[in-house]
Amino acid sequence: MAASAFHQALGTLQSHGYLSNSGLRHELGDNSLKLFSKGFKVEIGLSRKGCYLSDQRKFGVVQASASQTSVFEPVSSPSKSNASSSQKKSNEVALILIRHGESLWNEKNLFTGCVDVPLTKKGVEEAVEAGKRISNIPVDMIYTSALIRAQMTAMLAMTQHRRKKVPIIIHNESEQARAWSQIFSEDTKKQSIPVIASWQLNERMYGELQGLNKQETADRYGKEQVHEWRRSYDIPPPNGESLEMCAQRAVAYFTDQIEPQLLCGKNVMIAAHGNSLRSIIMYLDKLTSQEVISLELSTGIPMLYIFKEGKFIRRGSPVAPTEAGVYAYTRSLAQYRQKLDETLH
Numbered sequence: 454m455a456a457s458a459f460h461q462a463l464g465t466l467q468s469h470g471y472l473s474n475s476g477l478r479h480e481l482g483d484n485s486l487k488l489f490s491k492g493f494k495v496e497i498g499l500s501r502k503g504c505y506l507s508d509q510r511k512f513g514v515v516q517a518s519a520s521q522t523s524v525f526e527p528v529s530s531p532s533k534s535n536a537s538s539s540q541k542k543s544n545e546v547a548l549i550l551i552r553h554g555e556s557l558w559n560e561k562n563l564f565t566g567c568v569d570v571p572l573t574k575k576g577v578e579e580a581v582e583a584g585k586r587i588s589n590i591p592v593d594m595i596y597t598s599a600l601i602r603a604q605m606t607a608m609l610a611m612t613q614h615r616r617k618k619v620p621i622i623i624h625n626e627s628e629q630a631r632a633w634s635q636i637f638s639e640d641t642k643k644q645s646i647p648v649i650a651s652w653q654l655n656e657r658m659y660g661e662l663q664g665l666n667k668q669e670t671a672d673r674y675g676k677e678q679v680h681e682w683r684r685s686y687d688i689p690p691p692n693g694e695s696l697e698m699c700a701q702r703a704v705a706y707f708t709d710q711i712e713p714q715l716l717c718g719k720n721v722m723i724a725a726h727g728n729s730l731r732s733i734i735m736y737l738d739k740l741t742s743q744e745v746i747s748l749e750l751s752t753g754i755p756m757l758y759i760f761k762e763g764k765f766i767r768r769g770s771p772v773a774p775t776e777a778g779v780y781a782y783t784r785s786l787a788q789y790r791q792k793l794d795e796t797l798h
């Protein structure tokens with residue numbers, strides 16, 4: 454099963470033309486794919502233990518592996534885990550996107566962009582509510598922006614997850630940070646979810662609008678001008694990023710770092726921002742630069758995608774933890790939920 458999922462994933466990379474990208478050399482083996490360019494070497498492969506990813510870029514060597522985890526990830530407690538639980542495998546995984554809950558500057562109607570502002574009490578409640586909606590959906594890895602409002606949202610949402618794994622922020626910023634944050638128990642590691650914070654998922658940089666009141670700015674420069682700065686695709690606000698510029702870094706990060714994890718069978722949650730998520734959704738849903746203009750994301754509402762056979766299938770937002778329909782989206786999700794019910798009740 455793992456081998457067929459792996460070869461399917463390689464086929465998808467080939468058919469999407471990723472391997473003919475002229476900036477990258479590649480070597481395609483029977484059970485591995487190596488990609489090289491200057492200062493860049495990534496290998497995705499299949500070993501006896503499952504799928505692995507070796508990434509030798511900015512942070513030295515980062516390695517990840519998965520014994521083809523899936524929405525069927527075993528949900529038994531460590532003492533109850535047994536070999537048979539790993540037999541139920543599926544080649545589909547969940548991708549959850551959440552825009553952070555309301556921040557103190559959302560509340561004041563100020564342009565925020567890359568200013569690092571925390572959540573309001575309402576934002577905290579939204580994050581907890583978002584967590585309830587996704588409490589029955591498997592999460593193996595969490596990506597957040599470098600900004601506290603996205604990180605608070607991810608952590609607060611995970612307090613509601615029924616699987617009760619512990620989200621742990623990975624510190625790769627220096628050799629010392631890596632060494633000082635090591636975990637020395639394999640069991641404890643298994644009960645943890647790595648959280649990777651990256652500036653590439655930050656809100657778009659709003660330039661000289663940061664800190665200005667949105668209504669006052671519209672009164673001063675005109676509603677149309679401010680709408681163009683906020684919602685056009687390729688017109689940046691003064692000295693800031695357009696959505697197109699934001700998409701260049703956010704989508705590149707998604708395809709370079711997050712998609713390989715999905716291909717390896719990891720269920721992923723991303724907590725980020727209105728515009729970094731709009732650009733990722735533009736990529737996932739293949740929206741045109743015209744269509745993305747009318748895409749609006751509310752704070753604290755999780756969106757669910759299923760990644761299957763190299764395709765992203767949008768499932769909308771889980772409505773409530775008790776909403777049976779959400780878990781009937783796929784048999785795998787329904788079974789994952791049933792397992793949680795059996796194990797945790």
Ligand SMILES: O=C(O)[C@H](O)COP(=O)(O)O
Nearest residue numbers: 563564565566656683727
């Ligand atoms: O940065 C901000 O001000 C908001 O988070 C997003 O603002 P927008 O809806 O004006 O893009």
